[in-house]
Amino acid sequence: MDKTKRTRLEAAGWRVGDASDFLELTAEEAAFVELKIALADYLRDIRVQHGWTQTYVARALGSSQSRVAKMEAADASVSVDLLVKSLLTLGASRKQVGQVIARAA
Amino acid sequence: MDKTKRTRLEAAGWRVGDASDFLELTAEEAAFVELKIALADYLRDIRVQHGWTQTYVARALGSSQSRVAKMEAADASVSVDLLVKSLLTLGASRKQVGQVIARAA
DNA sequence: CGAGGATATGTCAGATACGACATACGCGTC
DNA sequence: GACGCGTATGTCGTATCTGACATATCCTCG
Numbered sequence: 001m002d003k004t005k006r007t008r009l010e011a012a013g014w015r016v017g018d019a020s021d022f023l024e025l026t027a028e029e030a031a032f033v034e035l036k037i038a039l040a041d042y043l044r045d046i047r048v049q050h051g052w053t054q055t056y057v058a059r060a061l062g063s064s065q066s067r068v069a070k071m072e073a074a075d076a077s078v079s080v081d082l083l084v085k086s087l088l089t090l091g092a093s094r095k096q097v098g099q100v101i102a103r104a105a
Numbered sequence: 106m107d108k109t110k111r112t113r114l115e116a117a118g119w120r121v122g123d124a125s126d127f128l129e130l131t132a133e134e135a136a137f138v139e140l141k142i143a144l145a146d147y148l149r150d151i152r153v154q155h156g157w158t159q160t161y162v163a164r165a166l167g168s169s170q171s172r173v174a175k176m177e178a179a180d181a182s183v184s185v186d187l188l189v190k191s192l193l194t195l196g197a198s199r200k201q202v203g204q205v206i207a208r209a210a
Numbered sequence: 211c212g213a214g215g216a217t218a219t220g221t222c223a224g225a226t227a228c229g230a231c232a233t234a235c236g237c238g239t240c
Numbered sequence: 241g242a243c244g245c246g247t248a249t250g251t252c253g254t255a256t257c258t259g260a261c262a263t264a265t266c267c268t269c270g
């Protein structure tokens with residue numbers, strides 16, 4: 001497995017199986033996490049392209065800077081729900097969100 | 106607004122503003138609900154096409170028949186998270202999920 | 211080297227979503 | 241009508257997610 005991707009997945013809190021120091025995900029779990037990461041990256045792209053800070057986005061979403069940071073990191077504590085809602089609130093269209101999800105890893 | 110769609114939205118628990126008997130959603134809220142309904146419909150399509158019962162699907166997902174019913178109804182108590190995870194578990198690809206979301210209403 | 215702004219990480223109380231169960235509804239078949 | 245099967249709806253205890261706060265890390269500019 002790609003090293004940075006593995007780190008990314010671990011950072012997202014998806015270390016599975018305490019006994020093993022390896023990352024074991026079923027195909028669906030992996031697909032789900034990758035999907036989440038794609039949305040997270042898209043959120044960051046939108047923010048950076050507009051030159052916004054996490055604090056600014058947080059205010060726009062009625063949330064906090066720390067949560068925005070976790071969203072962008074695809075932290076295990078953030079749901080796809082929150083990511084999608086946030087993207088829509090920031091102006092992304094349903095179509096764009098779908099395309100981001102559909103795009104192959 | 107289309108009548109069946111309105112009923113659908115109300116059924117989904119999105120009646121907003123207790124004082125008004127009308128459905129008032131911001132553009133993002135509307136997009137979010139429609140997105141959810143699209144996933145819900147897709148879930149039902151997959152189930153029906155395979156000739157599965159809700160009970161069977163529930164067992165496959167490690168859930169209950171009532172929750173599957175609520176998923177298909179795009180009930181307010183089900184998250185996009187759950188819908189996406191369920192679709193992936195039932196064999197849908199990330200790409201298919203994205204296409205369903207991207208498809209215009 | 212600070213200082214200050216931006217981002218990351220850890221934690222927590224309150225909010226929400228979860229599976230499960232009970233029960234109601236619809237619709238065939240007898 | 242009464243049963244059986246599938247689906248819908250309501251509720252509940254628990255698990256997970258959320259915004260908020262504190263604090264740490266990372267840059268860049270002076």
